[in-house]
Amino acid sequence: MQKNITSDVTVIGAGLTGLTAAFYLKKAGKSVTVVERSHRVGGVIRTFSHDGFTYEAGPNTGVLSSPELVQLFDDLGNSCALETANPNAKRRLIWKNGTWNALPSGLGSAIGTPLFSFGDKLRILGEPFRKPGNNPYETLDQLVLRRMGRSFLEYAIDPFISGIYAGDPSLLVPKFALPKLYNLEQNYGSFIRGAMKKGKEPKSALEKRATKDVFSVSGGLQSLVDALAAAIGSENIILNAENTQITPHEDRYQISATATNGDAICIESSKVVSTAGAYELPSLFPFLGADELAPITNLRYAKVAQVVAGFREWNGIPLNGFGGLIPSKERRKVLGILFPSSIFPNRAPEGGALLSIFAGGIKNEAVYNLSDEELKQVAMREISETLSTNSKPNMLEVFRYPHAIAQYERSSEERFAAIEKIETACPGLILAGSIRDGIGMADRVKQGVNIAKEIETSRL
Amino acid sequence: MQKNITSDVTVIGAGLTGLTAAFYLKKAGKSVTVVERSHRVGGVIRTFSHDGFTYEAGPNTGVLSSPELVQLFDDLGNSCALETANPNAKRRLIWKNGTWNALPSGLGSAIGTPLFSFGDKLRILGEPFRKPGNNPYETLDQLVLRRMGRSFLEYAIDPFISGIYAGDPSLLVPKFALPKLYNLEQNYGSFIRGAMKKGKEPKSALEKRATKDVFSVSGGLQSLVDALAAAIGSENIILNAENTQITPHEDRYQISATATNGDAICIESSKVVSTAGAYELPSLFPFLGADELAPITNLRYAKVAQVVAGFREWNGIPLNGFGGLIPSKERRKVLGILFPSSIFPNRAPEGGALLSIFAGGIKNEAVYNLSDEELKQVAMREISETLSTNSKPNMLEVFRYPHAIAQYERSSEERFAAIEKIETACPGLILAGSIRDGIGMADRVKQGVNIAKEIETSRL
Numbered sequence: 001m002q003k004n005i006t007s008d009v010t011v012i013g014a015g016l017t018g019l020t021a022a023f024y025l026k027k028a029g030k031s032v033t034v035v036e037r038s039h040r041v042g043g044v045i046r047t048f049s050h051d052g053f054t055y056e057a058g059p060n061t062g063v064l065s066s067p068e069l070v071q072l073f074d075d076l077g078n079s080c081a082l083e084t085a086n087p088n089a090k091r092r093l094i095w096k097n098g099t100w101n102a103l104p105s106g107l108g109s110a111i112g113t114p115l116f117s118f119g120d121k122l123r124i125l126g127e128p129f130r131k132p133g134n135n136p137y138e139t140l141d142q143l144v145l146r147r148m149g150r151s152f153l154e155y156a157i158d159p160f161i162s163g164i165y166a167g168d169p170s171l172l173v174p175k176f177a178l179p180k181l182y183n184l185e186q187n188y189g190s191f192i193r194g195a196m197k198k199g200k201e202p203k204s205a206l207e208k209r210a211t212k213d214v215f216s217v218s219g220g221l222q223s224l225v226d227a228l229a230a231a232i233g234s235e236n237i238i239l240n241a242e243n244t245q246i247t248p249h250e251d252r253y254q255i256s257a258t259a260t261n262g263d264a265i266c267i268e269s270s271k272v273v274s275t276a277g278a279y280e281l282p283s284l285f286p287f288l289g290a291d292e293l294a295p296i297t298n299l300r301y302a303k304v305a306q307v308v309a310g311f312r313e314w315n316g317i318p319l320n321g322f323g324g325l326i327p328s329k330e331r332r333k334v335l336g337i338l339f340p341s342s343i344f345p346n347r348a349p350e351g352g353a354l355l356s357i358f359a360g361g362i363k364n365e366a367v368y369n370l371s372d373e374e375l376k377q378v379a380m381r382e383i384s385e386t387l388s389t390n391s392k393p394n395m396l397e398v399f400r401y402p403h404a405i406a407q408y409e410r411s412s413e414e415r416f417a418a419i420e421k422i423e424t425a426c427p428g429l430i431l432a433g434s435i436r437d438g439i440g441m442a443d444r445v446k447q448g449v450n451i452a453k454e455i456e457t458s459r460l
Numbered sequence: 461m462q463k464n465i466t467s468d469v470t471v472i473g474a475g476l477t478g479l480t481a482a483f484y485l486k487k488a489g490k491s492v493t494v495v496e497r498s499h500r501v502g503g504v505i506r507t508f509s510h511d512g513f514t515y516e517a518g519p520n521t522g523v524l525s526s527p528e529l530v531q532l533f534d535d536l537g538n539s540c541a542l543e544t545a546n547p548n549a550k551r552r553l554i555w556k557n558g559t560w561n562a563l564p565s566g567l568g569s570a571i572g573t574p575l576f577s578f579g580d581k582l583r584i585l586g587e588p589f590r591k592p593g594n595n596p597y598e599t600l601d602q603l604v605l606r607r608m609g610r611s612f613l614e615y616a617i618d619p620f621i622s623g624i625y626a627g628d629p630s631l632l633v634p635k636f637a638l639p640k641l642y643n644l645e646q647n648y649g650s651f652i653r654g655a656m657k658k659g660k661e662p663k664s665a666l667e668k669r670a671t672k673d674v675f676s677v678s679g680g681l682q683s684l685v686d687a688l689a690a691a692i693g694s695e696n697i698i699l700n701a702e703n704t705q706i707t708p709h710e711d712r713y714q715i716s717a718t719a720t721n722g723d724a725i726c727i728e729s730s731k732v733v734s735t736a737g738a739y740e741l742p743s744l745f746p747f748l749g750a751d752e753l754a755p756i757t758n759l760r761y762a763k764v765a766q767v768v769a770g771f772r773e774w775n776g777i778p779l780n781g782f783g784g785l786i787p788s789k790e791r792r793k794v795l796g797i798l799f800p801s802s803i804f805p806n807r808a809p810e811g812g813a814l815l816s817i818f819a820g821g822i823k824n825e826a827v828y829n830l831s832d833e834e835l836k837q838v839a840m841r842e843i844s845e846t847l848s849t850n851s852k853p854n855m856l857e858v859f860r861y862p863h864a865i866a867q868y869e870r871s872s873e874e875r876f877a878a879i880e881k882i883e884t885a886c887p888g889l890i891l892a893g894s895i896r897d898g899i900g901m902a903d904r905v906k907q908g909v910n911i912a913k914e915i916e917t918s919r920l
Contacts, residue, residue, distance in 0.1 A: 087547040107563075107570045111585055112652035118585065125571055125581050192572035 002264040007031040007236075009455060010255045010267050012244065012284060013275035014237060015043025016441060017433055019228035020072065020448025021273055026232055027075070028456045033267050034237045035244055035257055041229045041237065044401055047220025052349035053310040054220050057399040060338050060356055061085070062221075062441035064213045067206040068449040069442045080227035085214035089343040091321030094159055095332065095386065100324050103156065115156070120149030128190040137410050140169040140177065147191065159325035162335040165439070166302035166361030167407050176416075177408035179438075210442075214322065216344050221441075238265060246272055246285055248426065271455055275433035277301070277403050278415075288422060295418035298411060299435055303368040304404035307357040307379035309393040314353035316389030323356075324386065333367055333378045334359040337386065352394075357382060362407060372398045406434045430454070462724040467491040467696075469915060470715045470727050472704065472744060473735035474697060475503025476901060477893050479688035480532065480908025481733055486692055487535070488916045493727050494697045495704055495717055501689040501697065504861055507680025512809035513770040514680050517859040520798050520816055521545070522681075522901035524673045527666040528909040529902045540687035545674035549803040551781030554619055555792065555846065560784050563616070575616070580609030588650040597870050600629040600637065607651065619785035622795040625899070626762035626821030627867050636876075637868035639898075670902075674782065676804050681901075698725060706732055706745055708886065731915055735893035737761070737863050738875075748882060755878035758871060759895055763828040764864035767817040767839035769853040774813035776849030783816075784846065793827055793838045794819040797846065812854075817842060822867060832858045866894045890914075 009025050011018045014036035022032045040046075044058035064070065064084065073082045093100040094115055104110035111121065127147055138146075140161065144153040153169065161167050165177065174182040181191065188194030217223045229237060241257035248254075255267040276284055278299040285293070323338035338356040341348035348354040357379040360368030367378065375398050384390055419431045430451055437447040469485050471478045474496035482492045500506075504518035524530065524544065533542045553560040554575055564570035571581065587607055598606075600621065604613040613629065621627050625637065634642040641651065648654030677683045689697060701717035708714075715727040736744055738759040745753070783798035798816040801808035808814040817839040820828030827838065835858050844850055879891045890911055897907040 104567045104570075106565055107584075108652050108655050110564075110567045110570045112588055112656045121585050122582065124567075125578065125585075128572055192568050195568050196572045 002266060003259070005033055005265070005267040007033040007267060007269050009033075009271040009273060010035060010246075010253070010269040011273045011275065012246070012255075013037075013043065013433060014041040014225075014229070014239070015275055015433070015444070016045060016225060016228075017444045017448045017451075018043075018273065018275040019225055019232065020445050021275070021432075021451045022232050022236070023072075023075075023228050024449055024452030025455060026236070028452065030455065032232065032236055033255075033269070034232065035241045035255060035265075035267070036237065036239050037241055037244065039240050041239070042222055042225040044404065045221045045225050047222035048397075049220065051310075051395065052312070052352070053354055053395055054347050055308045055310065055340065055354055055356070055397075056220060057306065057308075058401065058404075059221065059441065060340055061214045061216055061343065064209075064211055064215045064442065065440070066442040066446045067204070067210045068446040070206055070209045072445050072449070076224075076227050076231070079230065080224050081218035083216050083218050083344050084211075085216075085322070085343045088320060089214060089322040089339075093321055093324035094155055095324055095326045095330050096155060100386070102321070115151070117149070117151040120151040123149045124152065128193045130190065132185045132189050136175050137173055137413075138175075139410075140172045140174050143174050143182075143185075144169065147185070154329045155327050158329070159327045159336065162328070162358075162361060162363075163325050165407060166304045166335060166358065166405050168362045171300075171362065171409045172407060173410050173412065176412035214343065218346075241265065244284055246274075246429075247287060251428075253428065269428075271428045271430070271458075273430045273432060273451055273455075277433065278406070278435050279403065281431070292418065292422060295411065295414040296431070296435060299415060300362070300407045300409065300411075301403040302361045302405040302407060303365055303400070303402050304358060305360045305368045305370075305375055306399045306401075307359070307375055308395070308397050308399070309355045309357065309379060309383060310348060310352065310395035311355075311389075311391055312349050312352045312394045313391070314348075314351065314389070315391055316353075316383070316387040319353055319355075319387070328363055332382065332386075333364075334382050335361055335364070337382065355383060355387075360404075368400065405439055408439075412436075462726060463719070465493055465725070465727040467493040467727060467729050469493075469731040469733060470495060470706075470713070470729040471733045471735065472706070472715075473497075473503065473893060474501040474685075474689070474699070475735055475893070475904070476505060476685060476688075477904045477908045477911075478503075478733065478735040479685055479692065480905050481735070481892075481911045482692050482696070483532075483535075483688050484909055484912030485915060486696070488912065490915065492692065492696055493715075493729070494692065495701045495715060495725075495727070496697065496699050497701055497704065499700050501699070502682055502685040504864065505681045505685050507682035508857075509680065511770075511855065512772070512812070513814055513855055514807050515768045515770065515800065515814055515816070515857075516681060517766065517768075518861065518864075519681065519901065520800055521674045521676055521803065524669075524671055524675045524902065525900070526902040526906045527664070527670050528906040530666055530669045532905050532909070536684075536687045536691070539690065540684050541678035543676050543678050543804050544671075545676075545782070545803045548780060549674060549782040549799075553781055553784035554615055555784055555786045555790050556615060560846070562781070575611070577609070577611040580611040583609045584612065588653045590650065592645045592649050596635050597633055597873075598635075599870075600632045600634050603634050603642075603645075604629065607645070614789045615787050618789070619787045619796065622788070622818075622821060622823075623785050625867060626764045626795060626818065626865055628822045631760075631822065631869045632867060633870050633872065636872035674803065678806075701725065704744055706734075706889075707747060711888075713888065729888075731888045731890070731918075733890045733892060733911055733915075737893065738866070738895050739863065741891070752878065752882060755871065755874040756891070756895060759875060760822070760867045760869065760871075761863040762821045762865040762867060763825055763860070763862050764818060765820045765828045765830075765835055766859045766861075767819070767835055768855070768857050768859070769815045769817065769839060769843060770808055770812065770855035771815075771849075771851055772809050772812045772854045773851070774808075774811065774849070775851055776813075776843070776847040779813055779815075779847070786846075788823055792842065792846075793824075794842050795821055795824070797842065815843060815847075820864075828860065866899055868899075 008030040009032045011022045011034045025032045046057040092103045104113045144157045184191050184194030240260045244257040252270045253272045257265045319339040319342045325336040326332045335358040341354040468490040469492045471482045471494045485492045506517040552563045564573045604617045644651050644654030700720045704717040712730045713732045717725045738756050779799040779802045785796035786792045795818040801814040
């Protein structure tokens with residue numbers, strides 16, 4: 001049996017990017033087919049709910065940092081309820097010398113915090129007056145040492161980068177990995193002066209609503225991708241697609257795949273949007289040469305393991321905040337512990353707690369490679385030692401993502417160039433996903449929106 | 461006609477202190493009579509509601525800073541709904557060089573703020589290491605210059621003191637006026653080190669709920685005093701009491717007053733709690749000598765005028781925050797502008813705004829003495845120049861309190877001694893109210909609670 005489909009656009013991958021692009025393309029009147037390898041939509045986003053706990057296997061929170069994301073929630077209407085973090089969750093803890101310290105949130109705590117050295121506190125007063133760097137490939141650690149000082153690198157930037165990238169500041173290049181930060185220095189000469197000037201720039205109504213609040217969705221992030229999938233329509237989403245291959249054919253593309261029952265699927269589209277990971281591109285695009293793809297496929301991903309622990313009754317220290325991050329310098333086994341039940345409602349039974357322990361990442365891949373049992377033991381030891389409880393959790397699960405987070409290192413420039421070269425050579429083909437344009441949920445949605453706009457305004 | 465009453469305790473004054481004391485005394489089974497000169501309960505607390513605006517004639521907000529206040533809301537139950545400020549109202553604006561600047565709320569803004577000089581930013585890093593003062597009568601300006609620097613005095617402490625005391629930092633003595641701040645230096649050697657250490661001390665469940673959030677009450681602060689009065693019972697509150705006089709008689713006191721209809725009222729009590737202002741004591745207590753009372757009656761009060769402006773549609777700058785304070789150094793006509801409709805719900809119609817402009821105070825009594833028309837003009841000019849609107853307000857009212865806020869100056873020590881001396885000489889007489897123990901609502905409630913406890917545990 002062969003199933004033949006013709007659609008204006010084929011989207012490879014039913015993660016947040018692919019679903020957002022398909023959602024807006026369909027809204028604009030295009031016919032769309034989404035092809036997904038796994039049995040479900042959502043990609044790394046996946047929520048579980050049972051026994052009073054609601055927990056994420058992938059990302060736990062996003063940041064409401066792009067107007068496109070605000071608009072998406074508006075457009076989804078009642079099918080998906082945005083949840084912003086409890087204001088107390090602005091409190092972020094950093095482990096130092098055997099105890100948690102809150103990141104400074106005011107003048108007094110900025111001066112008094114034991115996280116940073118006295119010399120660096122003095123030094124950072126000069127940040128607004130320090131001249132900007134001129135090496136676009138400078139790594140993050142060098143940038144921070146130059147503008148802020150070693151204690152800020154070790155006790156603010158290093159844990160911050162663990163939390164976002166599970167990455168290594170000596171490999172990430174701010175121009176690619178943190179372009180907003182990089183541009184503050186390049187455009188305003190200083191992070192601090194830039195942030196203050198940017199804060200005063202006029203904003204549109206939608207930009208004002210991009211409050212940078214931490215967000216999730218009522219019922220967990222799965223509800224967001226489910227709402228997108230429902231709006232796209234299950235008839236337009238092919239799950240369990242095996243051996244997907246894209247082949248150019250005259251002025252269009254043929255997308256072939258095999259269904260679980262062995263049936264062949266054949267789609268013809270003039271536009272193909274790939275949101276697949278870099279490592280999937282060679283098998284998806286056999287007509288592209290290994291040399292052409294090499295600058296893309298060499299993209300490094302952080303492997304991240306997440307241990308989720310649920311307690312019906314919490315008797316450790318008060319989980320007052322977003323969670324705690326552990327600087328590499330402290331040489332503990334995990335990257336950090338999130339307190340999802342303190343950030344959002346209904347994540348754990350009343351009086352209980354839900355914790356997410358992250359481990360692995362670029363700097364500590366050995367821990368990722370432990371067995372499930374070993375990982376659970378590591379997580380429970382960290383909980384006991386840093387949150388002062390010896391209670392047994394009522395729920396304990398391990399999730400692993402071998403390609404959790406793309407690392408925007410120096411090689412990014414060549415990757416972006418290779419993507420552009422392929423897109424120019426193959427009209428109608430768009431290579432997207434987290435291989436470019438950022439790794440956060442707000443970035444993914446923004447990219448999906450922009451791809452849909454680009455296709456809408458092009459001639460099909 | 462003469463009305464004779466016998467009650468365990470007579471409370472003079474139906475402001476927040478008197479009502480709180482009476483509420484807890486009645487709860488403890490004592491018979492209580494509250495004697496009030498005016499036609500209503502609440503003292504300086506008074507809320508008006510009409511045409512979609514709900515506004516305060518007296519204090520607009522309190523700070524949830526004492527466990528006693530938290531307990532009071534618990535004890536009042538459903539009769540009074542605590543409202544804490546919108547989290548965005550943590551943003552406080554200070555006027556400098558023709559524009560509003562937010563008080564720093566994080567590391568970056570603390571470093572970059574134009575409110576403080578570079579030298580003072582450097583200098584304040586040394587605050588934790590500066591030795592504590594040893595002059596208990598040091599005025600606030602001297603303390604701040606010694607520990608923090610002139611720009612902090614002028615652009616943080618001066619407006620902060622306008623907001624709390626409508627006062628003058630060169631007259632207020634921290635030991636009496638800001639005892640928590642004074643004790644930080646005395647007990648921990650530094651404001652910053654003290655604040656951080658205090659933040660880590662273990663707290664009771666009730667103390668934890670004293671979050672220091674800004675609060676009001678659903679429907680305005682009048683609802684709080686109304687709820688207290690309802691619980692005390694109108695049969696126990698005598699309003700419109702004229703010529704009230706207290707006279708010792710054997711082992712008790714006789715309290716005489718005249719009702720509006722000319723009837724004489726005579727109460728006998730073994731305990732009398734005065735919450736009257738210092739200036740009212742000579743006529744209330746004719747048996748106390750002028751010499752005995754002089755250290756109390758010389759208490760200085762700030763005169764404060766409040767202009768309330770209501771706009772059905774607001775087209776000025778976004779009122780994003782608690783309000784703006786104006787340092788004396790900026791030489792404008794008013795002390796500050798509060799944004800009550802940004803702090804609490806239902807203070808103005810949707811899309812509209814309610815503003816409270818404060819003027820007068822110790823440093824600028826001349827403005828207090830303007831006519832109502834002149835005050836309204838001053839207020840509207842300030843709104844137009846600092847909040848960029850030329851709309852006419854739909855509501856504009858002036859309130860004045862000639863004894864708005866007691867000033868805890870150097871004379872406080874003698875005042876406290878005089879109070880103690882009188883209380884020792886006259887068993888059963890308690891002189892309270894804002895002449896001692898602080899001026900904030902949390903202070904007033906705490907004092908009322910403590911007086912009730914003291915009487916409960918004493919032999920009547």
